[in-house]
Amino acid sequence: MEIKRIFLIGFMGSGKSTLGRRLRSEMDWDFLDLDDVFEDKFQTTIKQYFATLGEDAFRKAEQEVLKDVIHKDRVIIATGGGTPCFFNNMDVMNKNGLTIYLKLSVDTLIGRLNSGKQVRPLVAGKSGEELYKFIETKLKEREGYYNTSKVVVDAEVLGVEAYVQIIKASGDLLP
Ligand code: S3P
Numbered sequence: 001m002e003i004k005r006i007f008l009i010g011f012m013g014s015g016k017s018t019l020g021r022r023l024r025s026e027m028d029w030d031f032l033d034l035d036d037v038f039e040d041k042f043q044t045t046i047k048q049y050f051a052t053l054g055e056d057a058f059r060k061a062e063q064e065v066l067k068d069v070i071h072k073d074r075v076i077i078a079t080g081g082g083t084p085c086f087f088n089n090m091d092v093m094n095k096n097g098l099t100i101y102l103k104l105s106v107d108t109l110i111g112r113l114n115s116g117k118q119v120r121p122l123v124a125g126k127s128g129e130e131l132y133k134f135i136e137t138k139l140k141e142r143e144g145y146y147n148t149s150k151v152v153v154d155a156e157v158l159g160v161e162a163y164v165q166i167i168k169a170s171g172d173l174l175p
Helices: 016-027 034-042 046-069 089-096 106-119 128-146 160-169
Strands: 005-009 030-033 075-078 098-103 151-154
Touching (some): 005 016, 016 030, 016 160, 034 046, 034 075, 089 098, 106 128, 151 160
Parallel strands (some): 005 075, 098 151
């Protein structure tokens, strides 16, 4: 099967965008961060969108953005942490590309999220303890969706080369 697009799946702070940018140079494909596509389309920040219209409206708009990018070829797409968990988004991604779940522990995620939490409306303003509880609960809720990815990787240990090998082994990629 020829892979035309790759969806990076995982919790906030799991390194989807960083990996996506690295894969872009390794594979010479395009890279899109769904959050950035969202902000370009709606000409606002996600934080502002949540604050004015709320999460339900955000999820509907996010699904629209996913549909906008779903037919692009030779593209690596970093999804938002919640994208796979609403509507039939996970099915849509599985039908249209290779989904890779970057699996990380709560302990690793908390370290990463503590620094970047202010721009993420779901975690902004949380104390260390609140953040830990939030990640623990949300990750349990979301893992059922994340685990339906075609490939699940232990992202604690994998370097970019290993991802390239996994992708190559998953289909006939164009050079
Ligand atoms: C969200 C994750 C964010 C962004 C929004 C909601 C979530 O993306 O889409 O703040 O529900 O987990 P990142 O995973 O890129 O931070």
